[in-house]
Amino acid sequence: MTATSLTARGFRDALGQFATGVTVVTVEREPGTVFGMTANSFTSVSLNPMLILVCVDERAKILPLLHKKKRFGVSVLKHGKQAISEYFAQGEQNSEAEHRLALHYRSTPSGVPVLEGTLLQLSCSVVAAHVAGDHTIVLGKVEEGEIQNGEPLLFFRGEYRHIGRP
Numbered sequence: 763m764t765a766t767s768l769t770a771r772g773f774r775d776a777l778g779q780f781a782t783g784v785t786v787v788t789v790e791r792e793p794g795t796v797f798g799m800t801a802n803s804f805t806s807v808s809l810n811p812m813l814i815l816v817c818v819d820e821r822a823k824i825l826p827l828l829h830k831k832k833r834f835g836v837s838v839l840k841h842g843k844q845a846i847s848e849y850f851a852q853g854e855q856n857s858e859a860e861h862r863l864a865l866h867y868r869s870t871p872s873g874v875p876v877l878e879g880t881l882l883q884l885s886c887s888v889v890a891a892h893v894a895g896d897h898t899i900v901l902g903k904v905e906e907g908e909i910q911n912g913e914p915l916l917f918f919r920g921e922y923r924h925i926g927r928p
Contacts, residue, residue, distance in 0.1 A: 781918040784847045787816055788835040788867070788875045789827045796867050796875040799824040800851040802917050803897075804836065812904040814886060817897045823853055828888060830898055835876035836884040836902075841924040842915040846877070870906050883908045 768776065782802040791797040803817035814836065818825050828834055839847055845863055849855070868880040876883035886902030893899075916923040 766859055775885075775920075777920045781916050781923070782923075784839045784843075784915045784917050785816070786807075786837045786839065786843075786846065786877055787824065788837065788877065789824060789831050789833070790873070790875050795927060797824055798877075799853070800847045801836075807901065813889065814884065814902050814904060815823045816826045816900050816902065817894075820865055820896050820898060825898060829891065829923070833872070833874050834886050834888070834900075834902065835870065836878035836882075836886060837880040838856045838882040839877075839915040840879065840881050840910075841915050843880075843915050844922045845920070847915060847917075852870045872905055872923060875907075876908075877908075881910055881912050881914055883910075 783804070785801050785804045786798045787801050787804075797816065799822055801816050801818070805815055807815050808815040816836065818828065825914050836927040846865065849859060849863055849865075867875045868878050868885070869875055870885040872885050874885040878887065880918040884902075884904050885906040886904055888900060889903045891898050892901075913925055916925065
């Protein structure tokens, strides 16, 4: 396959050759109400200042909240948390499903909601947002972070994976 023969689907499949971690981006919708989105387009940008980015589809329901609230959390999922990733990927959320999945949020000292029981929890403020094609690149300044032990949930070639160890 050559670059000129890539269709949108072919491009997506080609990018699936790159293994990623799986994150959930969270924002407080209203006091006490959290809305989230699964994202694997997440990366570090800078160490000084500490910056990350996440790419959000222009149609995603979380995007207007990110623009309005200017603060968000990023939680890196552990191996075995595929159901949580799938829940946040669907775009619709309800308390019954969150209870079934045993989802628990905590508020960081700066008031940003993050998922408990994850490998990494970051509290970020929006520094910039740039429209790029059908996505918005949200640049976040990391204000707080907490690291937990465990193995990451990975996504590769359209499937959830884990690190195989001998």
